[in-house]
Amino acid sequence: MSSEGETAPKVAIGISFGNSYSSIAYTSGEAKVEVIANELGDRQIPTVLSYVDGEEFQGTEAKSQLVRNSKNTVAYFRDFLGKDFKSIDPTNCHASAHPVDAENTISFQIKDTEADQQNTRTIHDITTRHLRRLASSATDFLGKKVNAAIITIPSDFADAQKDALNKAATDAGLEVLQFITEPVAALLANDAKLNENSTEDKNVVVADIGGTRTDIAVIASRGGMYTVLATAHDYELGGAQLDQALIDYAAKEFMKKNKTDPRTNDRSLAKLKLEAEAVKKSLSLGASAAFSIESLSDGIDFSLTVNRTRYELLAAKVLGSFNRLIESAVQKAGLDNLDINEILLSGGTSHTPKIASNLQSIFAESTIVAPSTNPNAVNPSELTVRGAAIQASLISEFDREDVEQNTHPALTVAPHLAKAIGVLVGDEFVTLVDANTAVPVRRTAQFNAAEGDVLVKLCEGVSEIKVTKEEAAPKEANGDDDSDDDSDDEPEETREKVWKAGDVIAEAAVKDVKKGSKVEVQINVNADLSVQVIAREVGSKTGVRGTIEASA
Amino acid sequence: MSVSQINKALPTLPAGWSADKDFKAVGKLSAAARRNVEPVGPYFLAHARRTRHKRTFSEDDR
Ligand SMILES: Nc1ncnc2c1ncn2[C@@H]1O[C@H](COP(=O)(O)OP(=O)(O)OP(=O)(O)O)[C@@H](O)[C@H]1O
Ligand SMILES: [Mg+2]
Numbered sequence: 001m002s003s004e005g006e007t008a009p010k011v012a013i014g015i016s017f018g019n020s021y022s023s024i025a026y027t028s029g030e031a032k033v034e035v036i037a038n039e040l041g042d043r044q045i046p047t048v049l050s051y052v053d054g055e056e057f058q059g060t061e062a063k064s065q066l067v068r069n070s071k072n073t074v075a076y077f078r079d080f081l082g083k084d085f086k087s088i089d090p091t092n093c094h095a096s097a098h099p100v101d102a103e104n105t106i107s108f109q110i111k112d113t114e115a116d117q118q119n120t121r122t123i124h125d126i127t128t129r130h131l132r133r134l135a136s137s138a139t140d141f142l143g144k145k146v147n148a149a150i151i152t153i154p155s156d157f158a159d160a161q162k163d164a165l166n167k168a169a170t171d172a173g174l175e176v177l178q179f180i181t182e183p184v185a186a187l188l189a190n191d192a193k194l195n196e197n198s199t200e201d202k203n204v205v206v207a208d209i210g211g212t213r214t215d216i217a218v219i220a221s222r223g224g225m226y227t228v229l230a231t232a233h234d235y236e237l238g239g240a241q242l243d244q245a246l247i248d249y250a251a252k253e254f255m256k257k258n259k260t261d262p263r264t265n266d267r268s269l270a271k272l273k274l275e276a277e278a279v280k281k282s283l284s285l286g287a288s289a290a291f292s293i294e295s296l297s298d299g300i301d302f303s304l305t306v307n308r309t310r311y312e313l314l315a316a317k318v319l320g321s322f323n324r325l326i327e328s329a330v331q332k333a334g335l336d337n338l339d340i341n342e343i344l345l346s347g348g349t350s351h352t353p354k355i356a357s358n359l360q361s362i363f364a365e366s367t368i369v370a371p372s373t374n375p376n377a378v379n380p381s382e383l384t385v386r387g388a389a390i391q392a393s394l395i396s397e398f399d400r401e402d403v404e405q406n407t408h409p410a411l412t413v414a415p416h417l418a419k420a421i422g423v424l425v426g427d428e429f430v431t432l433v434d435a436n437t438a439v440p441v442r443r444t445a446q447f448n449a450a451e452g453d454v455l456v457k458l459c460e461g462v463s464e465i466k467v468t469k470e471e472a473a474p475k476e477a478n479g480d481d482d483s484d485d486d487s488d489d490e491p492e493e494t495r496e497k498v499w500k501a502g503d504v505i506a507e508a509a510v511k512d513v514k515k516g517s518k519v520e521v522q523i524n525v526n527a528d529l530s531v532q533v534i535a536r537e538v539g540s541k542t543g544v545r546g547t548i549e550a551s552a
Numbered sequence: 553m554s555v556s557q558i559n560k561a562l563p564t565l566p567a568g569w570s571a572d573k574d575f576k577a578v579g580k581l582s583a584a585a586r587r588n589v590e591p592v593g594p595y596f597l598a599h600a601r602r603t604r605h606k607r608t609f610s611e612d613d614r
Binding site: 180419426455520 | 554555556557558559560561562563564565566569571573574575576577578579580581582583584585586587588589590591592593594595596597599600602603604608609
């Protein structure tokens with residue numbers, strides 16, 4: 001038991017803090033990550049605070065207040081942190097308390113006490129309250145005082161935003177051990193579960209599709225270390241746009257029988273919104289789902305069944321935008337779609353099966369990780385918070401100073417290989433280590449070998465996209481004249497990724513290899529780009545050693 | 553330490569090939585790009601430990 005004067009033991013959780021939802025998770029002693037349910041039983045806690053007669057509500061309870069008490073309900077505020085009032089887009093707050101320019105910062109005017117008066121609460125106050133509630137839910141669950149956290153942030157969060165979040169967390173009684181970015185947290189959680197921390201080299205796209213925004217990161221994963229090659233962001237694309245497609249459809253159906261457009265009345269629109277989101281979520285699992293709203297408008301009840309095909313048609317434009325954003329990020333990284341080994345779908349909207357199937361058709365060679373494509377996939381709504389909890393367990397014992405050193409550019413900024421390094425086997429380039437790998441790095445591979453003396457030719461390599469045009473099959477003589485458009489005599493193209501060996505950097509001879517033996521090649525690339533090479537017959541103690549000098 | 557298995561055979565040494573200690577460096581690596589490694593996950597922590605203690609991979613193995 002901690003006696004007075006002694007500092008409380010550090011209890012660290014992971015926090016995912018989105019504009020739409022937040023979540024909390026903890027890694028227990030057995031390295032098992034648990035996403036914590038709050039008092040209402042929710043693991044996805046709406047990032048909403050609402051005040052009724054001075055009482056504070058959070059999460060689902062607060063969100064339902066958007067119908068009757070929207071002016072005293074604060075929602076969609078995460079992205080306002082650390083920003084200038086003039087630079088924010090308040091669109092998402094149309095149906096809740098509006099941000100105002102007060103107290104030299106972004107604020108909300110709400111009745112949050114018993115007195116019938118509007119109080120100005122800053123974005124700092126609101127965020128602090130929200131984080132305090134999250135910490136307290138975790139404390140209740142764990143039965144010990146939570147006082148530290150790893151919090152996930154978007155990959156484009158500026159220093160001012162981090163500072164503001166850090167201050168709010170501190171005031172909420174949480175020491176922020178480290179901020180980690182959402183896509184990296186998601187990838188860490190995915191690798192921990194699906195790939196059992198595999199260190200295989202892969203290029204991964206993490207598509208974080210949330211409620212109000214979509215963030216893409218192209219990540220080189222090399223030996224379990226992650227380097228972000230490019231990011232792309234869309235602040236007007238997310239689940240809310242899918243909700244809107246359903247809202248518009250429902251409103252039009254309602255207007256077929258009734259005169260009023262339920263979208264023109266705030267309360268009706270709020271009801272429609274909540275229901276549209278629920279219908280949308282159901283359509284991720286089921287083939288159909290139904291709106292059922294009491295007294296939607298003019299006292300008239302509303303019900304409407306929507307099937308998945310209809311929904312996907314209504315949402316087609318929005319769904320197409322995800323593909324385009326992802327492809328633009330891949331291009332920005334200087335990669336081709338064929339270079340992408342894996343697409344990890346993160347964020348609540350990633351439950352949508354159509355998003356995964358659309359991606360599979362553009363990225364035919366990539367593994368798409370989503371609940372609809374892999375039953376073992378981590379729940380995309382939980383990926384980031386799980387990553388945060390894993391990182392919390394890894395570093396919670398560290399001293400502040402260690403964490404600071406680890407996150408300092410002196411350690412994180414590293415030279416990365418411009419080209420792959422590999423061995424030439426015949427005229428085929430076999431990759432030992434891929435481009436975009438941070439050095440120092442060590443790699444070892446074992447090759448088959450002919451009996452006798454063999455040559456190890458080490459070279460750099462680059463990949464190329466080889467396009468082969470296949471002549472379209474000749475049209476049948478009696479071809480029907482309604483032959484469709486897409487067969488426009490265009491030769492079919494097949495694209496494939498091929499490796500091309502570049503300059504040779506070293507040669508080594510391994511002599512007297514016994515029949516059936518293997519030859520092991522190990523390279524150690526140092527930070528100055530010098531390389532130690534060891535080549536030897538497996539099982540023999542001696543081998544050939546050599547050094548390639550550092551680049552000038 | 554992970555070892556990849558390559559199911560392809562290294563070529564026979566060409567006749568007349570010779571080098572001091574059977575090794576010759578022929579070129580150098582292309583210039584590297586400086587990028588940011590994410591300070592996250594167990595493998596980064598191992599990298600950080602090696603760098604901070606100026607240890608090589610094989611010293612780290614021990
Ligand atoms: N099963 C589901 N099917 C479809 N959409 C879902 C599902 N579950 C949650 N969503 C949607 O995911 C979105 C929330 O995503 P997430 O939990 O990642 O929020 P967030 O990170 O706070 O979002 P943002 O910051 O972009 O607003 C909401 O639009 C929600 O309706
Ligand atoms: Mg998010």
